[in-house]
Amino acid sequence: MSHSVELADIGMTFGTTRAVSDVSFKVEAGEFFSILGPSGCGKTTILRMIAGFIDPTEGRVLIGDRDMKGLGPNQRPTAMIFQSLALFPLMSVRDNIAFGLEARGVGRAERRAKADDLLRLTALEGYGDRMPGELSGGQRQRVAIARALAVEPGVLLLDEPLSALDLKLRQHMRAELRALQKRTGVTFIYITHDQSEALAMSDRVAVMSAGLLQQVATPRALYDNPATPFVARFVGETNAIPGRITDVRAGTARIETELGPLLGRAGQGAAAGVQGTIYVRPEALMPGGTENPLQAQIERVDFEGSFALVHGLFDSGAALTASVPSTRLADAPVPGHRAAFGFQSAHAVVLGDG
Amino acid sequence: MGDLKNRFGPGLSTIFLILVLFWLAVMVLAPNLMMIDYALRPNLPPAALGGPDDTYSLSNILYLAGEPTHRAIFFKTIWASGLVAAVTFLVCYPIAFWMAQRATTGQLAIALMLIIIPFFINEVLRTLAWFIILAYRGPLNAVLMNIGLIDAPIRWQGNGGVLAAMVYAYILFMLLPIYNAIESLEKAQIEAARDLGASPWRIHTRVVIPHAKAGIATGFVFTFMLAAGSYVAPALLGSPGSRWFTEIIYNWFFEGGDWNRGAAYALVLLVLCLAVVLITLRLFRVNLTDVAK
Amino acid sequence: MRADRIFHVMFVLYLVVFAAYLFAPLIIMGAASFNESRFPTVIPWQGTTTDWFRAMWADAAMWQSLWTSVLVAVCVVLIVVPVGTAAALVLTSLHARARSFAYAVMVSPLLTPGVVIGISTLILWRQMGVGGGVFLIVLAQSTFIICYVMLMVMARLQRFDRTQEEAALGLGASRTMVFRRVTLPFLRPALIASAGLAVLQSIENYNTTLFVRGFETPLTVFIATKVRTGLTPAVNALALVIIVATVIGAIAYEIARRRRAA
Numbered sequence: 082m083s084h085s086v087e088l089a090d091i092g093m094t095f096g097t098t099r100a101v102s103d104v105s106f107k108v109e110a111g112e113f114f115s116i117l118g119p120s121g122c123g124k125t126t127i128l129r130m131i132a133g134f135i136d137p138t139e140g141r142v143l144i145g146d147r148d149m150k151g152l153g154p155n156q157r158p159t160a161m162i163f164q165s166l167a168l169f170p171l172m173s174v175r176d177n178i179a180f181g182l183e184a185r186g187v188g189r190a191e192r193r194a195k196a197d198d199l200l201r202l203t204a205l206e207g208y209g210d211r212m213p214g215e216l217s218g219g220q221r222q223r224v225a226i227a228r229a230l231a232v233e234p235g236v237l238l239l240d241e242p243l244s245a246l247d248l249k250l251r252q253h254m255r256a257e258l259r260a261l262q263k264r265t266g267v268t269f270i271y272i273t274h275d276q277s278e279a280l281a282m283s284d285r286v287a288v289m290s291a292g293l294l295q296q297v298a299t300p301r302a303l304y305d306n307p308a309t310p311f312v313a314r315f316v317g318e319t320n321a322i323p324g325r326i327t328d329v330r331a332g333t334a335r336i337e338t339e340l341g342p343l344l345g346r347a348g349q350g351a352a353a354g355v356q357g358t359i360y361v362r363p364e365a366l367m368p369g370g371t372e373n374p375l376q377a378q379i380e381r382v383d384f385e386g387s388f389a390l391v392h393g394l395f396d397s398g399a400a401l402t403a404s405v406p407s408t409r410l411a412d413a414p415v416p417g418h419r420a421a422f423g424f425q426s427a428h429a430v431v432l433g434d435g
Numbered sequence: 436m437g438d439l440k441n442r443f444g445p446g447l448s449t450i451f452l453i454l455v456l457f458w459l460a461v462m463v464l465a466p467n468l469m470m471i472d473y474a475l476r477p478n479l480p481p482a483a484l485g486g487p488d489d490t491y492s493l494s495n496i497l498y499l500a501g502e503p504t505h506r507a508i509f510f511k512t513i514w515a516s517g518l519v520a521a522v523t524f525l526v527c528y529p530i531a532f533w534m535a536q537r538a539t540t541g542q543l544a545i546a547l548m549l550i551i552i553p554f555f556i557n558e559v560l561r562t563l564a565w566f567i568i569l570a571y572r573g574p575l576n577a578v579l580m581n582i583g584l585i586d587a588p589i590r591w592q593g594n595g596g597v598l599a600a601m602v603y604a605y606i607l608f609m610l611l612p613i614y615n616a617i618e619s620l621e622k623a624q625i626e627a628a629r630d631l632g633a634s635p636w637r638i639h640t641r642v643v644i645p646h647a648k649a650g651i652a653t654g655f656v657f658t659f660m661l662a663a664g665s666y667v668a669p670a671l672l673g674s675p676g677s678r679w680f681t682e683i684i685y686n687w688f689f690e691g692g693d694w695n696r697g698a699a700y701a702l703v704l705l706v707l708c709l710a711v712v713l714i715t716l717r718l719f720r721v722n723l724t725d726v727a728k
Numbered sequence: 729m730r731a732d733r734i735f736h737v738m739f740v741l742y743l744v745v746f747a748a749y750l751f752a753p754l755i756i757m758g759a760a761s762f763n764e765s766r767f768p769t770v771i772p773w774q775g776t777t778t779d780w781f782r783a784m785w786a787d788a789a790m791w792q793s794l795w796t797s798v799l800v801a802v803c804v805v806l807i808v809v810p811v812g813t814a815a816a817l818v819l820t821s822l823h824a825r826a827r828s829f830a831y832a833v834m835v836s837p838l839l840t841p842g843v844v845i846g847i848s849t850l851i852l853w854r855q856m857g858v859g860g861g862v863f864l865i866v867l868a869q870s871t872f873i874i875c876y877v878m879l880m881v882m883a884r885l886q887r888f889d890r891t892q893e894e895a896a897l898g899l900g901a902s903r904t905m906v907f908r909r910v911t912l913p914f915l916r917p918a919l920i921a922s923a924g925l926a927v928l929q930s931i932e933n934y935n936t937t938l939f940v941r942g943f944e945t946p947l948t949v950f951i952a953t954k955v956r957t958g959l960t961p962a963v964n965a966l967a968l969v970i971i972v973a974t975v976i977g978a979i980a981y982e983i984a985r986r987r988r989a990a
Contacts, residue, residue, distance in 0.1 A: 132898055154897045167895035171913045180909070181899035232899055439821035442893060444903030451814035458811050462871040463837055466848030473851050526749075529742055548982075553750055555974045557932035559948045560967045563955055564753035567760055567768050567964075574756055577771040603749065635735070656839075664841025666935050671955050681843050681935075688939065694851065701847045705840060712839050 083268045084145035084158055084235030085110045086131060092139035093126050100126045101137075104294045106287055108270060110145075110235075113262050115271045115279040118289035119315070124272045127289075128238050131270065133157045145235060155184070160234035162242045166225040168213040174224050175200070175209035181232035199227040202261075219250050226261065236268045243278065255282055276316050280304070288312050304362075308349050310432055313360040318402055320366065322395070326357040326431060334359075334431035339397035343373045344426040350433025361429045363390065366403035368412050370423020377401045377422060379414045389413055393420070467705075473698035495699030505683055505700075512680035513707065515594070516662035519601045520609070520655045526602060527610040527654070532643065535617035536625065554607040562671050565600040569672065593674035600668045605661050609654035616650025617643060652719035659715075660708045680704060754971065761964035768961040780961040781969075790966060793950035796862065800946060801930040803866040804873060808926045809919055811870070812877025819878070820885050835879075837872040845871050846939030860942025868940045873929050877922040884918035917985075924981060928974070 086108040093101040101123040108114040116124040130137050131144070133154035142149045149157055160181070169177050176183075178199050179192040187195070200206050203223040213221055222242060229237055239258075243251045259282050262269045273279050279286045280300040288295040288303065288311070296308040307313035314321065324338030334347035336359050345359045366375075368391075379393040389410055391403040403422060405413045414420035440448045475491045483489065499505050534546050553561065568575050569591035576588040591599075620643060628638045644651070669679035684704065687697030716722075760768035764775040784790060815834055822830055837845060849868040850860060858864065888911070896906045934948040941949055947970075954963045 134894055134897075154894070155900045155902060159898065161895065161898040163891045163895055165889060165891050167889060167891040169892060169896070169910060180896065180901070183909075184896075184899055184901035184905055228895075228899065238898075438823075439818060442821060442890075442903070443817070443907050447904060447907055451818055454811045454814040455818050458815065458871075458874055459833060462849075462867060462874075463833070466845075466852040466871075469852040469855060470844075470848040526746070529739065530746055533739070533743075549747070549750065552975055552978065553754060555928065555978045556754070556971050557934075557948060557974075559932070559934050559951050560757070560970065561753065563951060563963065563967060564757040566955055566959075567757055568753055570767070570769060572767075572771075573769055574771050603753070606750075660839060660841060664843050664935060666843055666938060667952060671952065681841075684843060684847070685938070688847070688850075698847065698851060701844050705844045708841055708844075709839060 082233065082235055083110045083266055085143075086114075086236055086268065086270065087143040087146070088127070088131075088140065089143065090140040091127070091130060091137045091142065093123070093130065093135070094138045099292055101130075101292045104140075104289075106294065106297045108236075108268060108285075110268055111266050113259065113269045113271065113282060113284045115273060115283040115286045116289060117273055117276055117279040117286050117316070119274055122289040123292040124289050125240060128161070128240055128270065128272050131236070132159050132161045132238050158235035159238055160229035160232050160236075161238040162225050162229050162240065164241045164244060166221055166242070166245075168221060168224055168228070170213055172213075173209065174205065174211050174213060174216070177213065177224055178209075178227045178231050180228065185232070195231060196227075199231050202230070203227045218246055219254065222246065222254060226258075230261075230265065230267070234267060236270060237262075239269060239271045241273055243273075244275075251278075258282065280316070288316065290315070306346075306348065306430065307360065307432070310358060310360075310434065313358075313430065313432060318363050318404075320361045320363065320399075320401055320403075321358050322361070322397070322399060323356070323358045323434070326351055326353055326355050326433070328353050333426060336431050340375050340395055343375075343429070345429035345431040346427060348430045348432040351431045352433060356434045357431050358434060359429050359431045361424050363402045363404040364388075365424045365428035366401070366422045367424060368403070368405065368414055368420060368422055370421075370425075372423045372425055373429070375401075375422045375424075377420055379416050379418055379420050381416050382413055384410075470698045470702060473695050474702045475699075476695055478693045478695040495696045496703060498696060499700060499703060508678050508683060509680050509703070512663055515598070515679075516659050519598060519605065519662040520658040522598065523602045523605055523609045523658050524613075524651065524654065527606060527613060531610050531613040532617055532639075535614050536620070536622060550607065550610060558604055559667050561604055562600050562667050565596065565603065565668075566671055569596045569599070590674075592672055593677040596672035597669050597677055597679070600672050601662050601665060604665075604668065605658045608657040608661065612650040612653040612657075613647055614650075616647035620646045648719050649721045652715050652721050656712050656715050659711055663704065663708055663711075757964055758968040758971065761961045761968050763961060766960065768959060768964045780965040783960070783962040784965040784969075787962065789945070790950065793945045793947045796944050797931050797947040800862060800865050800869065801927045803862070804869050804930040805923050805926050807866065807870045808873045808877045809923050812874045812922060813881050813915065813919065815874060815878040816881035816885060820882065835875055838875045840872070842872070842933070842935030843939060846936040849936075850940050860940045861944055864940035864942065865937050865944065865946065868936045869930050869933055872936070873926050876925055876929065880918050880922040880925070881915060884915055888914055921981075921985075924977075 087106075089105055091101060091104045092099075104123075104127065116127060118124045126135070129135050131142055133149065133152055133156070136150075144158060154161075169180065172180070175193070175196045178196040179187075182192045182195060196209065200209050203226055205220060205223055205227065208216065208220065213224060216224065225242065243254050246254060255278060258269075258271075271279070271282065280303070283300060285297060285299055286303055287297045290311045296303060296312045298306070298308070303312060303316050307316060310321075313319055322338045322340060322343065324336040324343070326334055326336050327342075328335040329347045329351055332347055333344055334351045334357070336343050336345070336357055338359065343359050345361075351357055375395060377393040377395045379391060381392050383390045383392065384407075386407070388404045388406050391401070391405060391414060393401040393414075395401050401422075439451065442448075443451065474495055475493070477488060477490075477492070477494065479486070479488060499509065530546070534543055538546060567573060570576075571588050571590060575591065576585070579585045580588065624642055624646075625638055628642045633641065664681060665679070666681040666685065669677065669682055673679060673682070680700070681704070684697050684700045687693050687700060691697070756770055757768070759770050761780050762776050762778065763770060763773055764777045764779070765772070819827060819830055819834065846868050849864055849871065853859075853864055853867075892910050892914075893906050896910045897903070901909065931947060934952065937946055938949060945953070951963055951966070954960075
């Protein structure tokens with residue numbers, strides 16, 4: 082029984098600080114939805130508004146098409162997993178998991194049975210009588226998840242729950258969370274500042290910056306068609322070359338840069354006569370390519386395993402990052418030398434700077 | 436307040452607020468206001484209450500200023516309380532320094548326990564202990580006469596006895612704040628000072644004491660206040676020549692039968708203590724939050 | 729090197745004197761309760777006896793005063809623990825500026841001399857027709873003992889992760905249940921410790937109690953009166969029993985605390 086979540090023109094002001102302005106989006110029932118942004122962008126504020134810990138100063142929160150105004154966190158069909166996990170240190174793992182059921186007045190035997198089910202689901206069998214302090218980081222993580230799932234929430238809210246784990250465990254838990262979401266069908270709203278986390282797990286991602294919603298899209302669309310300069314720079318690596326847009330025709334924009342005229346797909350704000358920037362992904366830059374030719378001085382080549390990253394400076398002085406698959410390492414430029422690159426116009430996007 | 440309601444809901448928050456307001460209004464504020472009211476009114480027979488003579492005046496306080504014996508006892512209580520604080524400081528400082536900087540963990544645990552145990556014991560009992568030691572034919576005189584320091588027993592009761600018992604009673608209030616303050620001083624700072632050729636005296640006056648000044652101020656404030664407000668030590672160990680201000684207050688209430696004057700005297704004592712607290716804190720730039728630990 | 733040595737010897741001497749200063753009074757007082765002498769002393773020793781303990785045990789007035797003290801202490805605990813806890817919770821919920829003002833008001837009873845608390849309580853309640861007695865003793869003592877409870881609970885609250893409260897709320901708990909199941913269990917050790925401290929403070933209080941006692945004679949007043957009117961080693965015997973009881977209590981408490989912490 083999962084719910085949709087809709088934010089309608091949400092705004093939040095703390096004293097004189099504007100934390101969130103005019104945010105609207107709808108999360109479909111059963112979706113894995115992430116909110117991605119640097120710290121302080123307002124994403125945690127949004128999550129707390131959905132959970133009901135704070136009331137938005139403007140706008141409405143709808144869960145399952147019901148307006149949540151005036152409903153406290155304990156009256157909403159949501160459950161939250163906190164960054165600090167916030168397990169109850171003085172209760173056993175089983176009591177932690179059964180807490181939400183206890184709050185709903187579920188009888189002791191039924192609580193116990195349900196908690197044991199969840200212990201099995203999260204591979205914590207046999208740990209029910211331990212105290213949270215006796216568990217490892219990954220186990221504590223799973224207790225937090227089980228505790229939230231025990232109340233059969235329509236929406237599960239996750240506030241950077243993996244940030245305290247080391248890299249290996251984090252990657253493992255990512256897969257586990259994703260699988261759990263598929264299996265339970267619960268709507269997940271996941272907050273993170275780690276873009277690879279958001280891209281890997283989510284059905285759709287909302288990108289936020291400075292309290293404003295930048296773009297809501299599938300991970301693929303976010304990467305290929307960033308709607309704003311912020312998204313283009315924040316999601317994934319990119320080469321940004323500024324210039325003046327001279328012509329927009331049939332979805333293709335022409336931009337005059339210090340490196341010469343370049344062509345790319347016309348994105349948001351691309352119109353003839355405005356200042357703009359062309360964004361080219363590292364993997365789109367082909368050594369020796371002739372379309373949209375660029376010259377650069379190569380500084381170093383970092384071998385990363387499946388690919389190598391080429392770092393250098395364009396003739397305009399802007400930084401260059403290109404990635405070359407390991408299978409084509411022979412084509413890679415040599416540090417200390419000049420090299421020519423090119424890219425297909427379809428792999429670059431031109432946005433207005435506005 | 437909104438935050439409180441948000442945390443505990445309207446029901447519990449209301450209960451919490453009622454409890455706290457009851458405490459502050461009925462137990463803290465109202466008694467003090469009533470005491471001030473009493474202090475400013477004359478002592479009248481019940482029939483004259485509310486009559487033409489029942490007016491506010493400073494006469495009860497001025498009476499203290501005009502009564503030479505009471506005035507002398509008042510000033511004596513102030514300087515004697517200051518003396519108690521100073522002597523307590525001298526007694527405590529070396530051991531506080533040793534505990535904070537030199538003692539091993541084991542020594543520290545034992546020292547803390549040994550120092551705290553006597554303070555679990557009631558002030559009246561501690562004073563009783565001194566009463567017995569200082570008795571005219573008591574152990575202290577016997578020991579001193581035995582080792583030949585004195586020829587005839589000394590009458591300790593009076594100023595000396597009161598000082599000894601008060602210092603004894605307030606050691607912990609001086610020692611713990613100083614210990615806490617010195618404990619936060621990096622050992623390396625003392626080593627650096629020594630390395631630079633500073634004498635032990637200089638290390639203490641220039642490095643340790645400035646660092647610990649908040650703790651020292653706290654110790655002074657508490658010791659002074661407790662000494663000035665003490666009743667049991669002067670009552671049991673004092674002599675007619677060593678009367679304490681609190682004893683006069685007590686007499687106004689239970690022997691002189693003039694509660695208004697008693698209230699005025701108590702008010703003077705309260706103002707004195709608060710003034711000493713605030714001035715000391717301001718002088719040493721200590722925050723009230725650091726005092727009450 | 730020589731100077732260091734002299735310094736060291738002097739310091740050890742100081743420690744010995746300090747320890748003697750700390751314990752000699754208590755030891756002498758305790759020892760005197762076994763001396764046959766009419767007046768409590770250890771010199772001269774007139775023979776060892778336990779008669780004074782028997783005398784103390786048979787003293788009905790002593791039992792009456794002990795009962796008064798215990799009754800007062802129990803009532804004090806029942807008042808100060810809830811009020812002190814409420815004060816700590818209210819204080820930590822306030823915003824910075826209001827908080828520092830409220831804090832100053834709430835610790836002011838600690839900076840008020842005990843006799844003044846007793847006097848002001850007595851004056852207020854006599855005005856309302858209530859004279860000294862158990863009720864006023866409880867009220868006057870609670871006025872400042874609440875501060876100790878508040879400070880101990882606040883110290884504990886500082887280590888509390890408030891997202892636990894939010895987590896419980898988010899799981900559907902009512903605010904009352906959050907308090908009962910999450911906040912209160914966390915505060916429990918501080919509440920127990922402060923109740924213990926409150927009992928100790930109440931029983932040993934003299935300065936405040938003296939003014940509001942009315943016709944009651946709590947233990948401290950009983951002892952002080954004995955000292956002035958007819959001190960016999962029976963009072964020492966009582967003192968020794970109290971000392972042994974408090975020390976055992978303190979040690980037991982400390983052991984329990986360490987075991988919990990471990």
